[in-house]
Amino acid sequence: xxxxxxxxxxxxxxxxxxxxxxxxxxxxxxxxxxxxxxxxxxxxxxxxxxxxxxxxxxxxxxxxxxxxxxxxxxxxxxxxxxxxxxxxxxxxxxxxxxxxxxxxxxxxxxxxxxxxxxxxxxxxxxxxxxxxxxxxxxxxxxxxxxxxxxxxxxxxxxxxxxxxxxxxxxxxxxxxxxxxxxxxxxxxxxxxxxxxxxxxxxxxxxxxxxxxxxxxxxxxxxxxxxxxxxxxxxxxxxxxxxxxxxxxxxxxxxxxxxxxxxxxxxxxxxxxxxxxxxxxxxxxxxxxxxxxxxxxxxxxxxxxxxxxxxxxxxxxxxxxxxxxxxxxxxxxxxxxxxxxxxxxxxxxxxxxxxxxxxxxxxxxxxxxxxxxxxxxxxxxxxxxxxxxxxxxxxxxxxxxxxxxxxxxxxxxxxxxxxxxxxxxxxxxxxxxxxxxxxxxxxxxxxxxxxxxxxxxxxxxxxxxxxxxxxxxxxxxxxxxxxxxxxxxxxxxxxxxxxxxxxxxxxxxxxxxxxxxxxxxxxxxxxxxxxxxxxxxxxxxxxxxxxxxxxxxxxxxxxxxxxxxxxxxxxxxxxxxxxxxxxxxxxxxxxxxxxxxxxxxxxxxxxxxxxxxxxxxxxxxxxxxxxxxxxxxxxxxxxxxxxxxxxxxxxxxxxxxxxxxxxxxxxxxxxxxxxxxxxxxxxxxxxxxxxxxxxxxxxxxxxxxxxxxxxxxxxxxxxxxxxxxxxxxxxxxxxxxxxxxxxxxx
Numbered sequence: 001x002x003x004x005x006x007x008x009x010x011x012x013x014x015x016x017x018x019x020x021x022x023x024x025x026x027x028x029x030x031x032x033x034x035x036x037x038x039x040x041x042x043x044x045x046x047x048x049x050x051x052x053x054x055x056x057x058x059x060x061x062x063x064x065x066x067x068x069x070x071x072x073x074x075x076x077x078x079x080x081x082x083x084x085x086x087x088x089x090x091x092x093x094x095x096x097x098x099x100x101x102x103x104x105x106x107x108x109x110x111x112x113x114x115x116x117x118x119x120x121x122x123x124x125x126x127x128x129x130x131x132x133x134x135x136x137x138x139x140x141x142x143x144x145x146x147x148x149x150x151x152x153x154x155x156x157x158x159x160x161x162x163x164x165x166x167x168x169x170x171x172x173x174x175x176x177x178x179x180x181x182x183x184x185x186x187x188x189x190x191x192x193x194x195x196x197x198x199x200x201x202x203x204x205x206x207x208x209x210x211x212x213x214x215x216x217x218x219x220x221x222x223x224x225x226x227x228x229x230x231x232x233x234x235x236x237x238x239x240x241x242x243x244x245x246x247x248x249x250x251x252x253x254x255x256x257x258x259x260x261x262x263x264x265x266x267x268x269x270x271x272x273x274x275x276x277x278x279x280x281x282x283x284x285x286x287x288x289x290x291x292x293x294x295x296x297x298x299x300x301x302x303x304x305x306x307x308x309x310x311x312x313x314x315x316x317x318x319x320x321x322x323x324x325x326x327x328x329x330x331x332x333x334x335x336x337x338x339x340x341x342x343x344x345x346x347x348x349x350x351x352x353x354x355x356x357x358x359x360x361x362x363x364x365x366x367x368x369x370x371x372x373x374x375x376x377x378x379x380x381x382x383x384x385x386x387x388x389x390x391x392x393x394x395x396x397x398x399x400x401x402x403x404x405x406x407x408x409x410x411x412x413x414x415x416x417x418x419x420x421x422x423x424x425x426x427x428x429x430x431x432x433x434x435x436x437x438x439x440x441x442x443x444x445x446x447x448x449x450x451x452x453x454x455x456x457x458x459x460x461x462x463x464x465x466x467x468x469x470x471x472x473x474x475x476x477x478x479x480x481x482x483x484x485x486x487x488x489x490x491x492x493x494x495x496x497x498x499x500x501x502x503x504x505x506x507x508x509x510x511x512x513x514x515x516x517x518x519x520x521x522x523x524x525x526x527x528x529x530x531x532x533x534x535x536x537x538x539x540x541x542x543x544x545x546x547x548x549x550x551x552x553x554x555x556x557x558x559x560x561x562x563x564x565x566x567x568x569x570x571x572x573x574x575x576x577x578x579x580x581x582x583x584x585x586x587x588x589x590x591x592x593x594x595x596x597x598x599x600x601x602x603x604x605x606x607x608x609x610x611x612x613x614x615x616x617x618x619x620x621x622x623x624x625x626x627x628x629x630x631x632x633x634x635x636x637x638x639x640x641x642x643x644x645x646x647x648x649x650x651x652x653x654x655x656x657x658x659x660x661x662x663x664x665x666x667x668x669x670x671x672x673x674x675x676x677x678x679x680x681x682x683x684x685x686x687x688x689x690x691x692x693x694x695x696x697x698x699x700x701x702x703x704x705x706x707x708x709x710x711x712x713x714x715x716x717x718x719x720x721x722x723x724x725x726x727x728x729x730x731x732x733x734x735x736x737x738x739x740x741x742x743x744x745x
Contacts (some may be wrong), residue, residue: 005453007591010714017379020031021341021621022308023591026458027251039639040283051557052173052579055329056525069122070133070246070618075083096593104456105248110436125477133284142428151600152533155660157409165706171678183268193218193223195217196218196222196223196224196225197214197404198214198225199225199226199238200213200214200217200218200221200225200229201214202226203226203230203254203706204217204581205252205255206251206254207229207233207251207253208249208250208253209236209246209250209596212234213239213242216239216240217229217236219236219240220239220240221235222241227430229254231252232265232269232390233247233250233251233254233255233259233265234247234248234263234265234266234268234269234270235269236250236251237269237270237272237273238269238272238273240595244273244280244298247269247645248266249389251263251266261298261299261300261301262301262302264306264309266300266315267295267300267306267307267309268309268310268315269308270294270295270298270300270306271291271295271306271307271310271315271316271342272310272315272316274286274291274294274295274613275291275342275344276344277495278728279344279347279494279614280494281490281727282490282493282494282495282496282727283494283727283728283729284343284347284348284350284351284464284494284495284727284728284729284730285319285341285342285343285347285348285637285712285728285729285730285733286341286342286343286728287339287340287341287342287728288307288318288340288341288342289493291303291307291342292304292307295307302549306587307342311342316343316344317342317343317344317345317348318340318341318342318343319340319341319342319343319348319730320339320340320341332640341728341730343730346465347464347465347494347495348730349468350464350465350467350468351464351495351729351730351731351734352463352493352734353468353471353472354467354471354638354731355731355734355735355738356738357471357472357474358384358467358501358506359478359506359735359738359739360476361383361384361471361474361478361480361741362383362384362506363383363509364383364476364477365381365382365384365477365479366380366381366383366477366479366503367381367382368380368381369381370403370407372403373396373399374510375387375396375397375399375400375481375510376399376400376403377488378454378508378510379400379404379479379481382479383477383478383479383480384479384480384506384507385479385480385481385482385507385508385509385510386459386481386482386498386501386502386507386508386509386510386597387482387483387484387509387510387511388479388483388484388485388486388502388510388511388512389483389485389511389512390485390512390514390515390525391485391516391521391673391697391699392512392514392515392516392517393455393483393485393512393514394424394483395514396483396512396514397413397455397457397481397483398413398424398425398455400455400481401413401455402451403481404452405455409452409453410441410450410451410452410453410454410589411451411452411453411455412427412428412429412434412440412441412451412455412456413427413428413429413453413454413455413456413457414428414429414430414431414434414440414452414454414455414456414672415428415429415430415431415458415671416430416431416457416458416461416624416670416691417430417458417624417626417670417671417672418430418457418626418627418642418643418645418671419626419627419643419671419672420457420646420671420672420673421433422643423673424457431456431462431466432620432621432624432668434449434454434470434719435466435469435470435473443473444475446475447473448473448474448475449473449474449475449478450475451473451475451478452478452479453478453481454474454478454479454480454481455483456482457483457484458484458499458670458671459482459483459484459497459498459720460484460485460486460488460489460490460496460498460499460669461484461490461491461492461623461670462482462495462497462498463491463492463493463494463495463497463623464493464494464495464497464729464731465493465495466491466493467492467495467497474669482498482501484498485699486498486499486502487524487527487528487691487692487695487696488670488692488696488699489666489667489670489692489693489696489724490692490724490727491623492623492667493622493623493729495729495731496727496729496731497731499647500729500731500732501731501735502733503683504732504735504736504739506732506735506736506738506739515695516699518572518581519535519536519537519539519541519542519543520534520541520542520698520699520701520702520703520705523535523542523698523705524695524698524699526690527694527695527698527719528688528695530691530719530720530721530723531641531719531720532715532716532719540568540569540704541703541704542704542705542706542707543705543706543707544706544707544709545706545707545708546709547682547708547709547710547712549682549683549710550585550586550587550591550682550683550684551586551711552710553587553680553681553682553710554587554591554592554595554596556708557578557587557592557596557663557678557708558595558596558599560576560678560706561573561576561578561596561599561600561662561678562596562599562706564706565676565678565704565706569676569678569703569704571675571703571704573600574615575674575676576674576675576676576677576678576701577660577662577669577672577674577676577677577678577691577701578592578596578663578664578666578677578678578679578680579663579664579665579666579669579677579678579679579680579697579700580592580663580664580665580679580680580681580682580685581665581680581681581682581685581688581689581693582665582685582688583665583671585682585684585685586682586684587680587682587684587685588663589659589660589663589664589665592662592663592680593659593660593661593662595661596662596663597614597660597662600615600662601613601614601615606632607630607632607638607654608634608638608651608654608655608658609655609701610633610638610654610658610660612630612631612632613629613630614630614660615627615628615660615661615662616628616629616630616640616658616659616660616661617658617659617661617664617668618640618642618647618649618657618658619657619658619659620657620739625664625668625669626642626643626647627642627643627661627672628640628642628643628647628661629641631646635649636648636650637649637650637651637653637654638651638654638658640658663666663680663692666693666696666697666700669696669697670696672700672704673700673702674700674701674702675701675702675703675704676701676702676703676704676705676706677697677698677701677704677705677706678705678706678707679697679698679706679707679708680703680708681707681708681709681710681711681715682708682710682711683710683711685710685711686711686714686718689711689714689715689720689722690718690722690723690724690725691718691719691720691723691724692723692724693718694715694718694719
């Protein structure tokens, strides 16, 4: 077995495991090898062919859509979003129907809904449809014709295109910060109508579906949910976690002989479901050919006709932009078809709004001249600036914010996680807190954020909807700096905002020259360019512990956290974080957390599986994880201490929002750092490895990294040959169209 290059060998023997005592020769770098593709691409929908006759019904937990993915034992990167899909889909399913006291998550969601409604009102004021598609031919032309056939009706596919709007009043460029009002706390989210739940329950029982789905169905489909299900049983697919084969079984029970795989209602529901699943994997749109292929796999007799019907019904929108490279090829060959993309209106609206907002910032930039480093000078003269670099480079946007405040400007730095915010200092905020109004300067009389400069760290974690709301909230004439490490995992939500804006090259891009220090910085820098280099680690900064199987991986991990790292490195167990590939599997977060709890904080789990002192990961919203510890529990719920902030999780939400947190996935750990990190790579983790995953996991440690290594050559192959898988998005093309440089520029 080849060890991690540059790391100190560990030994299977207990006495050799201690980083302070493990001795051995540094291993030579593993030769890069061609990675074999395993399974279907993460970005392509589909699955096992199933039809309307599949005798299956949904489970009370929403079927196998959430738990099966969660238990797959692998977590992939922002493009390989299988792991993120499990976390996001589980969070979406759990959030539906969860009621209780007003929380930060509800405040954030309410603020997001308010912003989205305002955006939609602005979109509705447009003058008319956008003329497009003159060069489409064949099937692509048929698809676009189906959209145009209904453009004059109620479900026009172009209604979200926005005409230029009247600019907001520019924020003052240099004034003392006034007392700024905060966004008021939103009202409690309404619960499902009991009468609607009862009516839905009757329909579910008739169709053989579990009673536990009733409240969630009523919330998703509204007061008329029961009538909607009787008219169209496949509407059940709109409930997070329900899969097509389960909806088919429900429809067969309700419709009997009238149920068939070619039912137009089934086609509409399947197309929407496929695009929702693609969004969980990071795509904001899919190529029409992929959707047709997936419909065929689901036993739809005529995928072309089914897709055109779904378009005519307004279930999806049609575009002809977003696929890099293919449009250029089509432009060079008049006979080549222009790629046709299909997308859901929520992501189309978000990308359109985001592109418009970024273009607005570019065009209304202040154009000042400041003395200082490159980033300071660029931010002075432009409304939008991109900044790239590793962990050490985070000091540069922080210094920019301080320089702006010294000039009398209202400036804020925002991080992705609470862990990242605390590492920046008391004046920093999280993006979620800024949008919800629970942190930061509040908003002005126009509803814009009351600031002149915003520096967003961890920008790769911005999904397209969050980014759209953030940019929409920026005043005209203000400055936005997006800063981040391009090598880390992408956002858990749909889109790849930071990568798309970088690729569009529509604003200044400042690359930091500040490298991450020490052996850890050298190792991670090599991984970023696809090389698993040998590094010298005289202070045991990097240690490898080879293991033969998952059982041994769990044993070694517990021993490292509880004994070896505290004794040899001086980092206590509560400051050491375990990172593994997925939640399920024999060495996933569940198995590791169970073993770590037994060693570090044994107890009966009398508070919904938790005891005081348990380390937890609190997930207030999809894609966000907050580390903390359990304090106590009472009638109000589970009481947590999250970095000094008291949080009460209602007891009905504990199961869905709180996990044990000694072990996290890399997606949960992104944006956070700890003094010591133990990365666990059991043999069954090989399928989930990619360069961004390894880069993210290995860069979470500040002083020490231990690698429990059981994947043999798969680690070197992942670093050398498995980059982030492509996400299909439209943002880059939209930005290039709005901000195309003049000839000669």
